[in-house]
Amino acid sequence: MAAIFQGVGAAAALPSSPSYSFDSNKSVFSPRRSFSVRKGASFAVVRSDGTVNLNPKDRRAQLLISNAVATKADSAAASSSSKPGHELLLFEALLEGLEEEMERDPHVCVMGEDVGHYGGSYKVTKGLAKKFGDLRVLDTPIAENSFTGMGIGAAMTGLRPVVEGMNMGFLLLAFNQISNNCGMLHYTSGGQFTIPIVIRGPGGVGRQLGAEHSQRLESYFQSIPGIQMVACSTPYNAKGLMKAAIRSENPVILFEHVLLYNLKERIPDEDYICNLEEAEMVRPGEHVTILTYSRMRYHVMQAAKTLVNKGYDPEVIDIRSLKPFDLFTIGNSVKKTHRVLIVEECMRTGGIGASLTAAITENFNDYLDAPIMCLSSQDVPTPYAGTLEEVTVVQPAQIVTAVEQLCQ
Amino acid sequence: MALSYLRSSSSRSVNLLKPLSSSLPLRRPISTDTTPITVETSVPFTSHQCDAPSRSVETNPKELLTFFRDMALMRRMEIAADSLYKAKFIRGFCHLYDGQEAVAVGMEAAITKKDCIITAYRDHCTFIGRGGTLLEVFAELMGRQAGCSKGKGGSMHFYKKDSNFYGGHGIVGAQVPLGCGLAFAQKYSKDETVTFALYGDGAANQGQLFEALNISALWDLPAILVCENNHYGMGTAEWRAAKSPAYYKRGDYVPGLKVDGMDALAVKQACKFAKEHALKNGPIILEMDTYRYHGHSMSDPGSTYRTRDEISGVRQERDPIERIRKLILSHDLATEEELKDIEKEVRKEVDDTITQAKESPMPEPSKLFTNVYAKGLGVESFGADRKEVRATLP
Numbered sequence: 093m094a095a096i097f098q099g100v101g102a103a104a105a106l107p108s109s110p111s112y113s114f115d116s117n118k119s120v121f122s123p124r125r126s127f128s129v130r131k132g133a134s135f136a137v138v139r140s141d142g143t144v145n146l147n148p149k150d151r152r153a154q155l156l157i158s159n160a161v162a163t164k165a166d167s168a169a170a171s172s173s174s175k176p177g178h179e180l181l182l183f184e185a186l187l188e189g190l191e192e193e194m195e196r197d198p199h200v201c202v203m204g205e206d207v208g209h210y211g212g213s214y215k216v217t218k219g220l221a222k223k224f225g226d227l228r229v230l231d232t233p234i235a236e237n238s239f240t241g242m243g244i245g246a247a248m249t250g251l252r253p254v255v256e257g258m259n260m261g262f263l264l265l266a267f268n269q270i271s272n273n274c275g276m277l278h279y280t281s282g283g284q285f286t287i288p289i290v291i292r293g294p295g296g297v298g299r300q301l302g303a304e305h306s307q308r309l310e311s312y313f314q315s316i317p318g319i320q321m322v323a324c325s326t327p328y329n330a331k332g333l334m335k336a337a338i339r340s341e342n343p344v345i346l347f348e349h350v351l352l353y354n355l356k357e358r359i360p361d362e363d364y365i366c367n368l369e370e371a372e373m374v375r376p377g378e379h380v381t382i383l384t385y386s387r388m389r390y391h392v393m394q395a396a397k398t399l400v401n402k403g404y405d406p407e408v409i410d411i412r413s414l415k416p417f418d419l420f421t422i423g424n425s426v427k428k429t430h431r432v433l434i435v436e437e438c439m440r441t442g443g444i445g446a447s448l449t450a451a452i453t454e455n456f457n458d459y460l461d462a463p464i465m466c467l468s469s470q471d472v473p474t475p476y477a478g479t480l481e482e483v484t485v486v487q488p489a490q491i492v493t494a495v496e497q498l499c500q
Numbered sequence: 501m502a503l504s505y506l507r508s509s510s511s512r513s514v515n516l517l518k519p520l521s522s523s524l525p526l527r528r529p530i531s532t533d534t535t536p537i538t539v540e541t542s543v544p545f546t547s548h549q550c551d552a553p554s555r556s557v558e559t560n561p562k563e564l565l566t567f568f569r570d571m572a573l574m575r576r577m578e579i580a581a582d583s584l585y586k587a588k589f590i591r592g593f594c595h596l597y598d599g600q601e602a603v604a605v606g607m608e609a610a611i612t613k614k615d616c617i618i619t620a621y622r623d624h625c626t627f628i629g630r631g632g633t634l635l636e637v638f639a640e641l642m643g644r645q646a647g648c649s650k651g652k653g654g655s656m657h658f659y660k661k662d663s664n665f666y667g668g669h670g671i672v673g674a675q676v677p678l679g680c681g682l683a684f685a686q687k688y689s690k691d692e693t694v695t696f697a698l699y700g701d702g703a704a705n706q707g708q709l710f711e712a713l714n715i716s717a718l719w720d721l722p723a724i725l726v727c728e729n730n731h732y733g734m735g736t737a738e739w740r741a742a743k744s745p746a747y748y749k750r751g752d753y754v755p756g757l758k759v760d761g762m763d764a765l766a767v768k769q770a771c772k773f774a775k776e777h778a779l780k781n782g783p784i785i786l787e788m789d790t791y792r793y794h795g796h797s798m799s800d801p802g803s804t805y806r807t808r809d810e811i812s813g814v815r816q817e818r819d820p821i822e823r824i825r826k827l828i829l830s831h832d833l834a835t836e837e838e839l840k841d842i843e844k845e846v847r848k849e850v851d852d853t854i855t856q857a858k859e860s861p862m863p864e865p866s867k868l869f870t871n872v873y874a875k876g877l878g879v880e881s882f883g884a885d886r887k888e889v890r891a892t893l894p
Contacts, residue, residue, distance in 0.1 A: 201688065227687075233711070233715060235711035235712075235714065238680070238708045238715060239677070241676075242677050242678070242680050242681035242684055242712065244681060245618075245666070245677065245679060245680065245685070246681040246685040246688070247681075248678070249616075249682060251685045268671055269678075272671055273674060277667075279871045280652060280653040281657065281659040281668075282647075282648065282650035282651075282871065283650070283871040283874075284649070284661040285659065285661060286874040318873065
């Protein structure tokens with residue numbers, strides 16, 4: 093599937109990839125992701141960032157890595173024996189991505205509550221205000237509706253704002269702006285305006301944060317035409333997705349998770365981005381395809397350890413792109429394993445899993461040996477009590493049981 | 501002034517020829533005549549937290565005739581849209597601007613095309629003011645691909661990026677934060693331009709307006725919030741919707757100016773003043789006291805919440821076109837005949853454009869899926885029947 097062009101690494105085979113803590117010394121290859129065309133390796137820039145084309149001769153474009161799949165340790169590039177890359181936490185990866193993009197393009201600015209002098213409530217924008225000044229890193233009052241609207245208005249003229257919702261749930265106040273103005277303006281203006289805005293923030297169920305601060309907005313936003321949604325889960329893809337989102341001409345909503353900010357990983361030193369529409373193969377397998385994203389990826393990997401001990405071989409895919417779905421990767425996986433389990437943090441009703449189930453059923457029904465199973469959170473407001481909160485969300489034990497049921 | 505010109509140019513003309521030639525030299529000079537004329541606005545400005553600009557406005561014959569022609573064009577266009585709607589060529593929502601033309605025309609006279617304007621859904625005339633063509637208007641209203649938004653926007657979504665007209669928004673009040681965002685971008689790129697964010701007296705009660713105003717004042721943005729107060733928010737009169745109908749004072753710490761919105765020259769003066777102010781001191785609110793003759797939209801007769809006497813009273817006393825007409829006639833800039841000719845010419849232009857627009861094609865079915873995303877993704881999209889209508893987004 094992935095066409096590799098530049099030298100190193102095995103060609104065309106799906107590189108296997110262990111978990112996130114792996115030393116991601118990835119070889120430099122840039123597959124051309126395309127649904128309809130699978131041409132041979134071409135030294136093309138990745139699809140999601142048309143703006144990178146600006147400097148085709150730029151040396152940086154050559155080093156651009158768009159494939160998010162970690163390679164095997166032994167097929168690593170001919171680098172030194174000492175570990176290349178640098179280790180950092182997920183929020184630092186986001187910060188690094190943001191900082192690099194702000195340096196690269198003076199049109200990028202950040203808006204949000206407490207992003208400037210405070211450094212960001214999750215430290216994702218730490219130090220930026222001092223470095224870039226008050227006009228590029230803007231502390232807004234607590235007025236989501238209007239500052240999201242202002243970000244969109246600024247984007248209409250060509251600025252590239254990164255709007256932070258302190259918690260994704262607060263963006264419900266800006267729903268009108270996101271739905272009508274952000275998503276639809278490109279269409280209703282007949283293509284006159286593009287809205288290259290990035291809306292990001294932490295969401296998901298945290299540690300006893302209460303119902304209103306544990307919302308999963310991806311299910312509410314998924315119907316809005318014209319936006320793209322991505323969810324990051326590792327420091328590597330967090331930085332890559334952040335950069336790709338900023339470079340994209342379309343409005344992108346980047347979903348982070350409150351509990352994942354302190355994950356540590358080694359990421360490459362060189363400039364790289366992650367394709368916005370591509371899913372990540374976390375663990376190739378044969379028996380069942382497990383589709384997941386964000387925090388549930390870690391629950392799935394934990395369950396995978398148990399499953400491997402029990403003799404199963406699950407294929408784990410982190411779908412990353414919530415809108416549109418990467419039906420190419422998912423489809424290939426379904427064609428191989430014929431069984432699908434979706435593990436998500438959204439609620440059962442109307443969540444990402446529900447849409448994904450529908451999409452897979454329609455497109456790949458012939459390849460399924462069993463009905464698709466979807467494990468989601470319970471359709472309840474997230475309670476405060478720790479024990480209750482645990483039950484709301486999918487736990488590894490449930491995943492193991494589900495796989496055993498599926499594979500009977 | 502016109503008379504003296506006549507005397508000098510026709511010094512050798514015979515007395516007999518005078519009445520004939522009196523019309524000819526009069527017409528030619530006016531179109532390029534920029535001799536300043538000073539006119540007093542109808543009422544003085546009322547200000548809040550600032551010094552009101554002077555009542556005397558400088559203008560010239562060329563400008564006055566442009567005002568007349570543009571407003572006549574807008575008026576004719578809106579009335580034609582009314583008939584088209586009743587004949588079911590225009591569907592959905594159609595909000596007409598007749599009566600309020602002076603605001604669009606006066607504003608344009610004070611600014612450049614580099615300044616941004618953003619407004620709500622009563623945008624047909626503002627679009628024309630920004631340089632849009634009649635064909636784009638009628639084609640868009642009728643959903644043809646020759647429309648300004650390729651037929652995909654409709655009456656409430658007119659945009660013209662090259663002259664910085666940012667629409668065209670259906671949700672009441674949502675355009676004001678967008679407008680402040682435009683002002684932010686202008687400040688960011690140090691353009692020395694301003695943004696006029698227009699909204700109505702109904703939208704003045706929206707929370708996001710105050711949020712945006714707060715942020716604009718905090719960050720010193722060159723944003724000018726213009727409240728087009730036509731005294732009715734849909735079917736609700738302003739005294740029933742607003743505890744304090746002094747919209748120009750609602751900024752509190754932000755200065756405000758109340759303007760007679762039916763007087764194009766007063767609007768021009770106020771906008772000039774506001775632009776200077778915004779570039780130096782940050783946001784300012786302008787309240788344009790205006791009136792719409794039609795109802796809120798074509799589905800509203802406009803007479804259930806106000807009397808016909810009121811409407812005809814305003815039409816008689818405050819109509820913006822009549823005002824300019826009287827000015828032109830009193831300064832002897834043109835004769836009644838010539839003004840009537842202009843109106844006839846405008847009417848013909850509108851009728852011809854409508855014929856042209858009626859014959860222009862509808863958008864192709866494949867265009868349903870264009871422009872959903874910029875630089876498309878090859879994403880599949882489904883229609884109502886998920887098994888049948890499928891397309892790959894270009």
